[in-house]
Amino acid sequence: MVEHRWAHKHLLSIADLSVEDLETVLAKADANFDEARKRPKKGDALRGRTVINVFFESSTRTRSSFEVAGKRLGADVVNISVSTSSVSKGETLLDTVKNLEVMRADAMVIRHQASGAPNFVAAHTRASILNAGDGMHEHPTQALLDALTIRRHFGTLSGLTVAICGDIVHSRVARSNAILLGKTGSKVRLCGPKTMMPREAQELGATTSVHTNLDEAVDGADVVMMLRIQNERVYGPVMASTREYSRTFGLNTRRLEGAKPGAIVMHPGPINRGVELDTRLADGARSVVLEQVEAGVAVRMAALDLCIAANKEIAVS
Numbered sequence: 001m002v003e004h005r006w007a008h009k010h011l012l013s014i015a016d017l018s019v020e021d022l023e024t025v026l027a028k029a030d031a032n033f034d035e036a037r038k039r040p041k042k043g044d045a046l047r048g049r050t051v052i053n054v055f056f057e058s059s060t061r062t063r064s065s066f067e068v069a070g071k072r073l074g075a076d077v078v079n080i081s082v083s084t085s086s087v088s089k090g091e092t093l094l095d096t097v098k099n100l101e102v103m104r105a106d107a108m109v110i111r112h113q114a115s116g117a118p119n120f121v122a123a124h125t126r127a128s129i130l131n132a133g134d135g136m137h138e139h140p141t142q143a144l145l146d147a148l149t150i151r152r153h154f155g156t157l158s159g160l161t162v163a164i165c166g167d168i169v170h171s172r173v174a175r176s177n178a179i180l181l182g183k184t185g186s187k188v189r190l191c192g193p194k195t196m197m198p199r200e201a202q203e204l205g206a207t208t209s210v211h212t213n214l215d216e217a218v219d220g221a222d223v224v225m226m227l228r229i230q231n232e233r234v235y236g237p238v239m240a241s242t243r244e245y246s247r248t249f250g251l252n253t254r255r256l257e258g259a260k261p262g263a264i265v266m267h268p269g270p271i272n273r274g275v276e277l278d279t280r281l282a283d284g285a286r287s288v289v290l291e292q293v294e295a296g297v298a299v300r301m302a303a304l305d306l307c308i309a310a311n312k313e314i315a316v317s
C-alpha cells in the first residue's frame with residue numbers, strides 16, 4: 001500500500017483535511033500515545049526547531065499539551081500570553097507574528113478570539129501555523145484528540161452515533177467534531193436549547209441531526225460529548241437560569257442510561273461541574289475525560305511533526 005503523503009504545512013481546520021489526512025495524523029498520534037505509556041522519553045524529530053505558542057485567549061490543556069508535545073519532540077518551545085505581551089500595548093496581530101517570524105519560529109500555535117485569525121496569519125508568514133482554537137470557528141487538534149480517544153475505544157470512527165450537547169452555536173469544538181465525524185461516517189446528533197443552536201446546524205458535517213431534547217439525543221448513542229456554555233462569547237440571555245439549564249440539558253447517571261451499554265462520556269474541558277455534567281459522571285467509569293487530555297499530547301506531537309516536515313519554506317539543510 002502506498003503511504004499517504006501529508007501535504008499541509010498549516011493545520012487550520014478539519015474542513016481542509018481529507019479522510020486520508022485524518023488517517024495519517026491519527027495513526028501517527030496513536031503510535032505516540034502507546035509510546036508515551038511505555039516510556040515518555042524525549043525524541044529528536046524537531047531538534048533545532050522553535051515552536052512558539054501565541055495565546056490571545058486563556059487555555060490550560062491546549063497550551064500545556066502543545067508545549068509538552070514540542071518538547072517531547074526535541075523542539076525549543078516559547079510561550080507568549082497576551083496579558084504579558086505587547087499586544088496589551090496595542091500591537092497588531094500581524095506585527096506580533098512578523099516579529100516572532102524573524103526569530104526563526106518554525107511553527108506558531110495560535111489561539112485567538114476572532115474566527116479566521118490563524119488563516120490570516122498563515123497567509124503572511126513562512127512558519128507553520130497551527131490553529132489552537134479561533135473564536136466560534138474551529139479547534140482542529142481538539143477534534144483530532146477526540147477522534148483518537150473514540151477510535152481507541154471502539155476501534156473505528158465509522159458507524160457510531162455521537163451526541164454533542166450544550167452550547168453548540170458558540171462552540172468551535174462542536175463544529176470541528178461534527179465535520180470530522182461526518183467525514184469518517186459516524187452519525188452526529190447536535191443537542192441544545194434553540195438559543196444555543198446555529199441556524200445552519202444541520203449543515204455542519206455530512207451526517208448531522210439537530211435535537212432540543214437531551215434524552216432523545218442520548219438515546220442509543222455510543223458517545224455523549226458534553227460542552228461548557230461559552231460565557232465569554234454569549235452576549236444576550238440564552239437561558240432562564242443555570243439551575244434550569246442543568247435540569248434540562250445537564251447529563252446525569254439517569255439520563256446516561258438511555259445510551260448504549262458501553263457508551264463513553266466526553267468533555268473537552270474546562271468542565272463546569274453540576275451544570276452540563278454531573279460530578280459523579282465526570283469522575284465515573286464511563287468518563288474518558290483524562291484520556292482525552294492524554295490523547296491531546298499525542299495528537300499535537302503528530303500535528304507539529306507533520307506540518308513542520310511539510311513546510312518547504314523553512315526546510316533545514
Ligand code: ASP
Pocket residue numbers: 133139172173227228268269270
Ligand atoms: N477548551 C475548549 C475550547 O477552547 C472548550 C471550552 O473552552 O469550553 O474551545
